[in-house]
Structure formats: C-alpha cells, structure tokens
Amino acid sequence: MAEINVHRILPMAKRFLAKVVAPGDVVIDATAGNGNETYYLAGLVGEQGKVYAFDIQQQALTATAQKLGARQIQVALIHDGHQNVHQYVQEVVAAATFNGFPKEVSHPQGM
Numbered sequence: 001m002a003e004i005n006v007h008r009i010l011p012m013a014k015r016f017l018a019k020v021v022a023p024g025d026v027v028i029d030a031t032a033g034n035g036n037e038t039y040y041l042a043g044l045v046g047e048q049g050k051v052y053a054f055d056i057q058q059q060a061l062t063a064t065a066q067k068l069g070a071r072q073i074q075v076a077l078i079h080d081g082h083q084n085v086h087q088y089v090q091e092v093v094a095a096a097t098f099n100g101f102p103k104e105v106s107h108p109q110g111m
C-alpha cells in the first residue's frame with residue numbers, strides 16, 4: 001500500500017483551501033493546536049470574514065493567539081471541543097480543517 005506523505009498532503013490541502021475559501025467567508029479550524037491553519041484561514045477570509053477556531057486545550061488557544069497577531073480580530077478562539085460546534089456557529093461555513101486537513105462543508109449541520 002502507498003505511504004501517505006504528510007509533507008505533500010499539507011501543501012495540497014492549502015491549495016484546496018485557497019480554491020474553496022473566498023474573502024468574507026466563514027470557516028472553521030476544528031483543532032487549532034499551534035494556530036498554523038487558523039492563521040492561514042484568517043488570511044484567506046480577510047477582514048470581512050471569520051474563523052472559528054476550537055481547541056480543548058487553553059495552551060493551544062494561547063499559542064494560536066500569539067501566532068495570529070493582528071489577524072486575531074477575524075478569529076473567534078473557542079475553548080471547547082469541535083463536537084459542540086452548533087453552540088457557536090450559526091452561519092453557512094465554506095470549509096473546515098481538522099488537524100490541518102480540510103473538509104468541504106455547506107453548513108455546520110452537515111458536519
């Protein structure tokens with residue numbers, strides 16, 4: 001069976017996100033971690049868009065806030081599990097990342 005090379009998948013995932021996410025969109029980073037995808041998504045949605053970034057670890061959200069710098073204004077950092085997404089997100093969602101891998105979604109109800 002072919003081995004999955006994460007160094008090739010992550011750039012591919014980023015190219016995919018860049019195609020499906022437009023300025024002004026609402027997106028979700030379901031597992032913020034160190035904030036790499038949150039930062040990238042915030043750049044794609046721009047100042048009119050919004051990123052909901054979830055993590056169950058406060059230290060991950062702190063690291064994400066540090067990574068974001070000025071992009072923090074576009075991001076809601078949520079200290080909760082992404083399984084509770086419906087409590088926080090009511091808008092139509094363009095895309096969501098889980099551990100850095102994107103899933104195309106049309107609405108959080110479909111997650």
Ligand SMILES: C[S@@+](CC[C@H](N)C(=O)[O-])C[C@H]1O[C@@H](n2cnc3c(N)ncnc32)[C@H](O)[C@@H]1O
Nearest residue numbers: 031032033034035036037055056057060081082
């Ligand atoms: C591999 S890291 C994510 C990497 C991240 N995308 C980055 O750029 O650094 C996984 C993160 O998922 C978080 N996590 C695990 N289960 C979760 C859940 N149910 N909801 C939200 N975050 C979760 C962990 O706390 C951890 O910070």
